[in-house]
Each structure stands twice: as structure tokens, then as C-alpha cells.
Amino acid sequence: METSQCSDPLVGAVLDGRYRVDTPIATGGMSTVYRGLDIRLDRPVAVKVMDPRYAGDQQFMVRFQREARAVARLKHPGLVSVYDQGLDGRHAFLVMELVEGGTLRELLEERGPMPPHAVAAVLAPVLGGLAVAHRAGLVHRDVKPENVLISDDGDVKIADFGLVRAVAEAKITSTSVMLGTAAYLSPEQVGTGDADPRSDVYAVGILAYELLTGATPFTGDNALAVAYQRMDNDVPPPSAAIAGVPCQFDDLVACATARDPDARFADAQDMAAELDDVVTELGLPAFRVPAPRNSAQHAAATVHHVRRPTRAFTRGPSSPDEVEYRRPAGLFAGIEIDELELARQRGKRVTTFWLIAILTLTGLIAAGAWTLGSNLPALGL
Structure with missing residues (x-):
């Protein structure tokens, strides 16, 4: 992300009298996403501000508003929620759930x-x-x-x-x-x-x-x-x-x-x-996908002294059938060695046979894998 807090004129502005723009998170060709705050609800939000050139285009604004309304009606854990949309001067914006x-x-x-x-x-x-x-x-x-x-x-x-x-x-x-x-x-x-x-x-x-x-x-x-x-x-x-x-x-x-x-x-x-x-x-085991450590979102939180999440990458799973994703010491058939331990028992219902089955399957897949680790450097490890 190239834009800095000091050089961005929108940082500190309050859009539509409600949404304070804090720190830039990501910048693209069409828009910039900021960490922000819904002052009325005292709720952290993500504010996507479109490039000023779009604000003067009536056809874009009509479609932008229509699409925002349609997406705001969708409800699913796999979708980022849309809270609001608006136009403040030259800035068309979308207010969304802030995913930390x-x-x-x-x-x-x-x-x-x-x-x-x-x-x-x-x-x-x-x-x-x-x-x-x-x-x-x-x-x-x-x-x-x-x-x-x-x-x-x-x-x-x-x-x-x-x-x-x-x-x-x-x-x-x-x-x-x-x-x-x-x-x-x-x-x-x-x-x-x-x-x-x-x-x-x-x-x-x-x-x-x-x-x-x-x-x-x-x-x-x-x-x-x-x-x-x-x-x-x-x-x-x-x-x-x-x-x-x-x-x-x-x-x-x-x-x-x-x-x-x-x-x-x-x-x-x-x-x-x-x-x-x-x-x-x-027979793939359940898995909790980790957030990246050095994300722009984490950097934005640090800039504004927002309390960072305390969950560490090395912390154990929060339930028996969740597994943390870590960088291993090596690979086996394209699969991380440490990940072979992921097939832990799922409560009392899972027996030692499960682990044997996973290891056996991995061994079969490995039949065409690298010899003596010669391909490991290709993975950048």
C-alpha cells in the first residue's frame, strides 16, 4: 500500500456526518479501503471510497446504489456484510463490515x-x-x-x-x-x-x-x-x-x-x-484458516493504537477438530510434514485408525513426489 496517513487528505474526514475515515488499508485502481468508525454506533467499519472520477457519473452512481442495496440483503457467514452507501461531495463510498x-x-x-x-x-x-x-x-x-x-x-x-x-x-x-x-x-x-x-x-x-x-x-x-x-x-x-x-x-x-x-x-x-x-x-480433517501475520489490516490497527487480536499463530486449536496452519520444516508429497499430525482424534468418536488412514493415503500420494527432497527449493522453503 503506497498511500500514507499523512499524505491522504481523507484521513480524519467524516463522511456523511457519520463515518470517520481513519487509516488506509488497501488501494486499487477504482477505490481505496480505509479502516473507519461509525460515530453514531461507535462501531469500527471498513469504508471503501471510490475514485473521485466516479462521483460525477450518474450512470455509475445509479448502478452503485442498486448493487449496494442488493448485496446488503445477502446474509451468509462467507460474505462481508454491507452496512451503508452514500455520496459525500466528490466521494462515493461503501460502508462494510470490518474484518480484522x-x-x-x-x-x-x-x-x-x-x-x-x-x-x-x-x-x-x-x-x-x-x-x-x-x-x-x-x-x-x-x-x-x-x-x-x-x-x-x-x-x-x-x-x-x-x-x-x-x-x-x-x-x-x-x-x-x-x-x-x-x-x-x-x-x-x-x-x-x-x-x-x-x-x-x-x-x-x-x-x-x-x-x-x-x-x-x-x-x-x-x-x-x-x-x-x-x-x-x-x-x-x-x-x-x-x-x-x-x-x-x-x-x-x-x-x-x-x-x-x-x-x-x-x-x-x-x-x-x-x-x-x-x-x-x-477424509480431510477440519481446519481453521489463519489470518496473515503482516497484513495491511493489522498495520492499520497498530497505527491507531487499536488493540490487536491476541490469538497467536502457534496457539493450539480452539476445539479438537480445528487445526492451526504453520510453516513446517519440510514437505512430503507437497504436504507439510507438520500437517500430517492434523488428523487428531475428533473427540471420542475418532480412533487411532483415522490417523493410520490419513498417513497411508499421504504415503500413496507421495509415490510420485520429489526424490530425496530435490524439489523442495522450488517451493521457496
């Missing part, structure tokens, strides 16, 4: 690829939130790690519904601007600009690939080159990039990222059901 923690992008940068059970723990609430939106007739259009937030309590939530569509319909949008992040756009979004629930499914498939391998499947010299690669190329199986990925996840990614929308999961609910089957088939 960080983004999935920040977590990936800190820890790299995730083992399968951690990937499932991220995807399940994301798909759950998207499923609620899809049933309401809404499409996200910009699913990516930056829009997935992780709280210090392990909650995973998706944010920023409706903003891409609102900007796309604004008169100031240039035809040279490709909305949505190029790495996650579906072929139909690249080709025609159309999007439906299957477009979100495609983006979740790319997200799953990235969580498993640490990188997105397509690369290029610029955003357009990256975007257009998916028009003629299938997403390769994650197991081709990192050994040890179960074939069930290869199949999940393949179905989600099919170039033909009709060959994909119909919507997020359909993909979530398949993910549930994969988790059951592999």
Missing part, C-alpha cells in the same frame, strides 16, 4: 501453496457465500485472493460484490480497460464481457489451482496476453505443477475451469456439493 485480519493474497505471499485440507477450508465458505449470491441473481465477476478476507478468528469471507458491474456500466469506462483481474477472468468475460454464475465458478477454479500450486496457470507479458491465453488453452491439472495433489482436486479444477461454460459446475452451490464429496472421499 487480512487477505488471502497476503496469506499466500507469507506461506505459499496450501495442502488440500487447507484449500478445502478456504473454498467452502467462499463457495457458500457465492451460492447465496447466485440464488439471488447476483454475480461477483471479480473473485480473486485480494477479495477473500480472513479474520483473526479463522472466518473466511468474500467481498466486493457488484463493483465491477457498476464500473463497467459507467460512461467513463475505457474500452481498453479490462475489468476484473486478468488471471481469474473466464473465457466468456474475455471474449464478450458476459458473466453469469459459471463465470464465478471459473474464477474459483483458478483460485483453487493457485492455492494448491502457489501460482496461477497462465502467464504473459501483460494483462491482455494473460487473459487471452484461456481462450485457446485448458487449465492444466494442479498435480502437473506440484507433486502430491490428489486427483480429486485435479478433477474439481478441470470441471470448474472448462472453457465451455456448459461443461462447468452450474453455479457455486453445485461446485460446493462436489467439494464436499471430495473432502469426504479423502
